[in-house]
Amino acid sequence: PHTSMQRTGTTCPGCGKSGFTLRGFSNHLTQATDLRCINTRDQHFAATLDTPPALAVVDLDAQPVPFQGDFFGNYGPGDFPEQGPQNNHIPPGSDGTVEHVANVHKTPRMALKPPPMSTLCEPNTVVIPFPLASAAAPTVPTLESSPITDPTYTHYREQLERGATKASNPFAPFQSETDWLVARWAKLRGPGSTAFTELLAIPGLAKHLALSYKTSQELNAIIDCLPAGRPRFKREEVEVAGESFEVYFRDITECIRSLLGDPEFAPLLLLVPEKHFTDHTKTTQVFFDMNTGKWWWTTQEALEKERPGATVIPVIISSDKTQLTLIGNKSAYPVYLTLGNLPKEIRCKPSRRSQILVAYLPTSRLLHIPNKASRRRALANLFHACMTRVLSPLADAGLEGMHFATGDGLTRRGHPILATYIGDYPEQLLVMCGKNGECPKCEVHCNDLGASPDTSRPFRDLGNILDALAAIDEGVVAFTKACVQAGIKPVYEPFWENLPYPNIFVSITPDILHPQSKWP
Numbered sequence: 001p002h003t004s005m006q007r008t009g010t011t012c013p014g015c016g017k018s019g020f021t022l023r024g025f026s027n028h029l030t031q032a033t034d035l036r037c038i039n040t041r042d043q044h045f046a047a048t049l050d051t052p053p054a055l056a057v058v059d060l061d062a063q064p065v066p067f068q069g070d071f072f073g074n075y076g077p078g079d080f081p082e083q084g085p086q087n088n089h090i091p092p093g094s095d096g097t098v099e100h101v102a103n104v105h106k107t108p109r110m111a112l113k114p115p116p117m118s119t120l121c122e123p124n125t126v127v128i129p130f131p132l133a134s135a136a137a138p139t140v141p142t143l144e145s146s147p148i149t150d151p152t153y154t155h156y157r158e159q160l161e162r163g164a165t166k167a168s169n170p171f172a173p174f175q176s177e178t179d180w181l182v183a184r185w186a187k188l189r190g191p192g193s194t195a196f197t198e199l200l201a202i203p204g205l206a207k208h209l210a211l212s213y214k215t216s217q218e219l220n221a222i223i224d225c226l227p228a229g230r231p232r233f234k235r236e237e238v239e240v241a242g243e244s245f246e247v248y249f250r251d252i253t254e255c256i257r258s259l260l261g262d263p264e265f266a267p268l269l270l271l272v273p274e275k276h277f278t279d280h281t282k283t284t285q286v287f288f289d290m291n292t293g294k295w296w297w298t299t300q301e302a303l304e305k306e307r308p309g310a311t312v313i314p315v316i317i318s319s320d321k322t323q324l325t326l327i328g329n330k331s332a333y334p335v336y337l338t339l340g341n342l343p344k345e346i347r348c349k350p351s352r353r354s355q356i357l358v359a360y361l362p363t364s365r366l367l368h369i370p371n372k373a374s375r376r377r378a379l380a381n382l383f384h385a386c387m388t389r390v391l392s393p394l395a396d397a398g399l400e401g402m403h404f405a406t407g408d409g410l411t412r413r414g415h416p417i418l419a420t421y422i423g424d425y426p427e428q429l430l431v432m433c434g435k436n437g438e439c440p441k442c443e444v445h446c447n448d449l450g451a452s453p454d455t456s457r458p459f460r461d462l463g464n465i466l467d468a469l470a471a472i473d474e475g476v477v478a479f480t481k482a483c484v485q486a487g488i489k490p491v492y493e494p495f496w497e498n499l500p501y502p503n504i505f506v507s508i509t510p511d512i513l514h515p516q517s518k519w520p
Contacts, residue, residue, distance in 0.1 A: 014040035125286060128275040130297070132304055136271035136311040138410040139403070173222055175212045182211060183219055193217075230258055230356060238362075238389060240382040241369065247386045249359035252337065253393045256313060256416050257404045259339050259356065266407030269341050271311055273297040290314055290340035295419065299501060303415055307401060311412045314340030314419035315394065316347075320427055321363065333361035335390065340419055359390045380491050383430055387495035394418060398500040418502040425511045431496075432460075432504055433488040441505050443487060460487070460505045469497055 010025045011018040014036035020028055029041040174180040186196050193216035200206050206214050213219040231254040237244045259265065270289055273296040278284040287293055296312055303310035319335040337358040338347050347354050362382060369375040394416050401413040421431055428440040437446040442457045468486035472479045472493075483490040496504040 012037060012040065014038075125276040125278060126280055126282065128277070128282070130273050130300060132308075134309045135273075135300055135304060136412060137309050139309060139413050140411065173225055176210060178209055179212050182209060183213070183223070186216070186219060187223075193220075229262075231255060233360075236389060238382070238385045240385055241366070241378045243366075243368075245362040245364060245382060245386070247359065247361060247389060249335075249390045250356070251393065252315075252358055252391060253397055253402055253416070255337055255356045255358055256315070256339065256414075257402075259337075259354065260313070260341065260404050260406055260414070263407035264352075265342060265346070265354075268343055268346060269406060270343065271341060271412070273300050273312070289343050290419070295506070296340070299417060302501065307413075307415070309413060310401060311414040313414040313416040315416050316340055316420045316422065317358075317391075317418065318422035319361070320423055331363045333363050335359040335361060335387075359386070361386045377489070377491070380430060380433065380489060384491055384494045388493065391418070391495055391499065395498050395500065418496065418499055418504075418507060420509055421504065421507045422509050423511070428508050428511060431494075432508060433483075433491045433494055435489065438487075440508050459503065462503050462505065466497065469494070 010020040010022065012020065012025065012028060014032070015034050017028075029037060032038050032041060169175070171177055171180040174183060190196055191199075196219075197216045200211070200214050200216075213222060231250045233248045233250055235246060235248050238247050239245075260269065270291040273291050273293075275297065276286050276288065276292050278286055290296060296314065300310070300312050303312065316338045317335065318338075319333070321331060321333045324330045324332055335358050337356045338354050342354050346352050364382075366375050366378050366382070369378055398415050398417050401415050403411055404414050405411050421428075423431060425440070426436075428434070429436060429438070432440050434440050437449075439446075439449060442459055444457055465486045465488055468479075468482035468488065471482035480490045494504075496502060
């Protein structure tokens, strides 16, 4: 009826105009100045007010209608065993009314507390701890061991030894709590530096508050003396194909010490491997954090045979070349570091600062090389040369170990080992020296990718690939031929070649997003 009325039009009973739609007729009556239309409008609204909407008549004293089932049929008591029998007992002394029963049962309730994080991530499972008590045991560093050079505590201790701050002052290098609170307000909540300097220039203000700074520049100088918590960047040059490139990076071992020594992470660190099973039969193993995986357990066993008392430090590296759209046609190549010793719910929160920017790689596209194949090979060599410089400290530290102090003051001997490399599909091929269209983990043919859900295929043979990389001593032709037979690109000294324990083909994580357009 609404559609037909819109097609034929509505006629105003007052002025006689026709062709209105329902909305147009309503607007016509609302804006009318003709007395005939105004009378029509008043009669229409009066008729609407005199006719209230019909209400359903409900007998409140009638018996409730029995449940007749729904779309899924009828239900019985056996369909809800978890609810148990209903208690319809009316307390003595009550008249059975709803108000009386509600008043009788009105007792204070305890606030519901959320379950702990462990119960959300790990349900009731059977936990098998690592059998050797020496694993991740605290140690005392000796003169022969590597020194503990945590940048935060070392820098603060040096200030105390020089007398720059008082050990009894918890707000050092600020003189008092007020001194620190004003500085905190100025940097987090306050105005700009110029306005803050003008505020401190008010006569008697800085003296009355006993501030150790009188300008914004003096405050910045005090803040610059505070321990940074993260090591500073270094700059070095890497030469590839006769050209030098700049790479900026931090000492990766100091970055690891910084994460492990953070007091906020001290009660959360995962230091010993475990096995979790669904029940006491131990037939089905389940996995949660990295310390419940097979890799950590196997690596801990290997280290305990050679260096008892070791603490496995799973190093997680991620990289991706990023386009900086806000700075014109510029790009950056960041490399990030985190550790498997931190729970996954901590690593995935940027606010917990569990990721460290460890390096910036060169972003040159080597357009001066005309041949595309040579250019791609030079780009791969440049990437691996820079990553070798960034990750080279892991070679000795992974074998011999390095002492680190956790936030609770205990010292352990840790072995940082590359455990996971996170990147998209092109980044994975660049890391493992593979060709486009191939699987970065196994040797399945490119035409068979996605054809079968079988996950039992073996990984690429790391031994054969290391033998092919060692053929560089026999010349360029023999090296190229050996790499082609091994199924990799002829890249000179990949960064993972000399790292202890890791298998780069196991370390690469699955990338679901990018291969969807390539694989069926």
